[in-house]
Amino acid sequence: MDNLNHLLQGFGDVLTPMNLLIALTGVVVGTAVGVLPGIGPAMTVALLLPITYGLEPTTALILFAGIFYGGMYGGSTTSILLNTPGESASVVTAIEGNKMAKGGRAAQALATAAIGSFIAGTIGTVLIVLVMPQIVKFAVTLGAPEYFAIILVAFVGVSAVLGASRIRGLASLLIGLSIGVVGIDFVTGQQRLTFGIPQLADGIDVVVVAVGLFAVGEGLWVAAHLRRKAGEVIPVGQPWMGRQDWKRSWPAWLRGTAFGFPFGAIPAGGAEIPTFLSYMTEKKLSKHPEEFGKGAIEGVAGPEAANNASAAGTLVPMLALGLPTNATAAIMLAALQGYGIEPGPLLLTNEPKLVWALIASLFIGNTLLLVLNLPLAPTWAKLLRIPRPYLYAGILFFAAMGAYAVNGSPFDLYLLLGLGVLGFVIRRFGLPVLPLIVGVILEPLAEKKGRQSLQLSGGDLSGLLGGPVAWIAYAIVVAVLIWPLLAKLRGTSGGDDDHHHAGTKSEVAA
Amino acid sequence: MTVLVGYVPNSFGEAALSAAVAEAARRQERLLVVNMSRDDVLADAHRAADDQLARVRRDLGELGVEAEVRRVEEGSDAAEALLEVATEVDASVLVIGLRHRTPVGKLLLGSNAQRLLLEASCPVLAVKPV
Amino acid sequence: MSHSPTGTQEVKDRAQYGLCAGLALLGGLLLFDASRIGHATTTNDVVGPRAVPIVLGVALILVAAVYARDIARGGHGEAEEGEDVDLRHPADWKTLGMLAAAFLLNAVLIDPLGWVISGTILFWGSAFALGNRHHIRGLAIAIALSLATFYAFAIGLGVNLPAGILKGIL
Secondary structure (H helix, E strand, O other): OHHHHHHHHHHHHHOOHHHHHHHHHHHHHHHHHHHOOOOOHHHHHHHHHHHHHHOOHHHHHHHHHHHHHHHHHHHHHHHHHHOOOOOOOHHHHHHHHHHHHHHHHHHHHHHHHHHHHHHHHHHHHHHHHHHHHHHHHHHHOOOHHHHHHHHHHHHHHHHHHOOOOHHHHHHHHHHHHHHHHOEEOOOOOOEEOOOOOHHHHHOOOHHHHHHHHHHHHHHHHHHHOEOOOOOEOOOOOOOOOOHHHHHHHHHHHHHHHHHHHHHHHOOOOOOHHHHHHHHHHHHHHOOOHHHOOOOOOHHHHHHHHHHHHHHHHHHHHHHHHOOOOOHHHHHHHHHHHHOOOOOOOOHHHHOHHHHHHHHHHHHHHHHHHHHHHHHHHHHHHHHOOOEHHHHHHHHHHHHHHHHHHHHOOOHHHHHHHHHHHHHHHHHHHOOOOHHHHHHHHHHHHHHHHHHHHHHHOOOOHHHHOOOHHHHHHHHHHHHHHHHHHHHHHOOOOOOOOOOOOOOOHHHOOO | OEEEEEOOOOHHHHHHHHHHHHHHHHHOOEEEEEEEOOOOEOEOOOOOOHHHHHHHHHHHHHHOOOEEEEEEOOOOOHHHHHHHHHHHHOEEEEEEEOOOOOHHHHHHHOOHHHHHHHHOOOOEEEEOOO | OOOOOHHHHHHHHHHHHHHHHHHHHHHHHHHHHHHHHOOOOOOOOOOOOOHHHHHHHHHHHHHHHHHHHHHHOOOOOOOOOOOOEOOOOOOOHHHHHHHHHHHHHHHHHHHHHOHHHHHHHHHHHHHHHOOOOOHHHHHHHHHHHHHHHHHHHHHHOOOOOOOHHHOOOO
C-alpha cells in the first residue's frame, strides 16, 4: 500500500541516533512535567513549546510526539499514586487506580496504565495511518459552508452539551471568540480590538492564551486558596503485573481503545466521555463487579486506553482538516503554523514527508515511553516531593519564559498576566474553560469559512447551506439547541435552573 | 518528664525508636513518639502511614512501654515541629536518628539533626542504625 | 463539594453580577470597536470585518442579561475544587498580590536586566509568596534555574531570552 511505503520512509527519517535522542528527551521531559499536579498534556506541550523554537521542523515534531505521550503518561502516574488527576480524563483513572495504590497494588495499576496506553497509542496511531488519507479525500470535497457548519457543531457541542449550565458555557464561548477576534482582519486588513496597541496586531497567540489560562490562572487560583495539607505517602514500586492482571486487562485495553479513538476524532468529542463510557462498560462486563470502587484493574486499564486512543484520535481532524478539537491539538497546530506549515486537507500533499515523520515518531515515542517509564515510575513519584511553593513558582517561571520567547516582547507577559486573571475569574465563577479555549482556537477558521461561504453566494445567506454535509451538521446544531426545550415541554427537568456544576475540575485542564 | 523521639518510617527512625525505648526504661519516664508530616508537599517520604503508626503502637504495647504516638501534620519544618513539642511536654531528652551527610549535602539541603542538636533546650541523643 | 455558610453564599452570588457587568462591558467594547472600523465591504467579501464583532457584541449583552436573570433565580457556578485548594476561606488577596507583583517585576525587568536576573526574581518572589520560608535555598534554586534555562535554551537552542545587563558576561 502506498501509505505503508510512506510510513516506512517516515521511519527512515526518524530513526537516526540524533532523532532517537531527541525522542528520548521529549518523552522524559514530557513525563516529568506531566507528573506535576495540575498540569495536563496540553499544558505540558504549551510549556515546553519554546524549547522547540530553534529546531528543524522534523526534529521539533519528534520532540512533540515524545512530550505529547509523555505528558499523558505522567498525568496518569499522578492520578494513580496521589489521586490528584492533572487533567479531566484522568479523573476516572484515579477512581480505581488510587484505590489499587492504597491497597498496595500501585505497581499493577501503573503497569496496566502504561501498557494499556502503549497498546492504545499504537493501535490509535495505526488507525491514523489507515483513516487519515481517507478523511483527507473526504475533506478535500468539503467546501467552506461545510467547514463552517462543522465548526458550529464544535461550538455548540462544547458550550451546550458538556457542563450543566449552558448560559455559562455560552458566556465562556463568547469570551473565547472575542479573544479570537483580536488582530488584523485577514480580508480587509482592518485592525479589530487592538485599541492602537501594535503588539496586538498579530492577534493573541493560542499558546499565550493556553499558558495564561491554565498555568498562570491555576497558579493564581491556588495562591488565593492554598490549602496546607499533610503530604501523603506515595506507594513506591516497579510496575509489573501478574497473569490474572494481564487476563483482565487486555480486553479492557481493546475496548477502551475502541471507545477512545472515535471520540477523539470528532469535534468537541474529547477524552472525558470515552473514559467514562469505558469505565461504565468495564463495570458492567466485569466478572468482579464488586471490586469496582475498591481497586478493580479493569477500571484502570479501560479508561487509560480510552484516554490515549482519544489523544491519537484528535490528531486525525488536526492533520486532515486543520481542525483542532481540543487544547493539546490546538497548541500542536500553532506550533506547526510557527514553521509556516498550514495544516488542512492539503497538508498531506504538500508536506507528506513531515506528516509521515510525525506519525513514525508517534510510534517511536509511544514505544520509548513504555520501555523507559516502566522502570522509572518510582523516580517520577519522587518528583511529587517537591514543596508546593517551588512547584507553582516553577510553573509560573516556565510559563513566563515560554510566553516571552514567543515574540521576545514583554508585552506578552502583561498579556499573560491578564489572561491569568481571566483564568482566575473563570475558576472563581465556575465557568467551563473548554468553550473558551475552543472559541479562541476556532474563531479565525470559523470566520474565514463563514465569510467565504457568503462570498461565494454573493451575500445571500443561502450560501451558508452548502451541501448535504452542512445540512447534517446544521441539523445536529439545531437538535442540540432545541433538545432541552423539548424536554422541558414534555415535563422532564431540564435547563439551567436545577444544578450548576459548571467549573468542577473536570472542565478545567485539557 | 518525657522522652521524646522523632520518628520516621525508615532504619534511622527505627534505630531512634529502639534507643528511645531503652532510654525511657532507664529514666523511668514516659515515651512520646512524634512523626512529622509536612503540609507544603504533596508527597512526604517521612510521613508514617496510619498502619505504620499502628504497628509502632502495637509494638510498644507488647513491650509494656507507656507511650503516646503522635503525628504532626501542620508546618513545613520537621525540626521546628519537634522543638515545639519538646517545649510543650518539657521533654527530658530528645532522641533522633542521625544520617551521614556530605558537606555539600548539608549546605544545600540543610540538616534537621544539626538544628535540633544546636537549638534544643534539652539533651539530644543522636543514634545511628546498626 | 464545598458548602459555604449562607452569609458568604449571598456575597458569592452578588459577585457574579460583577461578571455579568463584565460580559456586558465586553459586548459594548466590541460594538464600539466595530463602529470605529467603518464600512468595508466589497463584492468579494460582502460581510466585512464588522459583522462578527457586532454579532458577538450583541450576543454578549444578551447573554449577560440572561445570566443575570439566572443569578437572580439563584443559580451559581461552583468555584473550582482542587487538591491544593481550600475554598472555605475567602481569597487570600495578600498572597495573590505578591504573586502578581513578582510576575510584573519580571515583565518590567526582563529586557533591561535580562532573563537571568528577572527570572530569579520571579521564581524567588513566587516561592516566597506561596509560603516558602527557606529564603537562601529558594534564592539558590532560583539562580540555578535561571542560569540553567538561559544556557540551555537561549544559548543552546537559540530561544529568545535577553541577556540584559549581563551581556558579555554570560
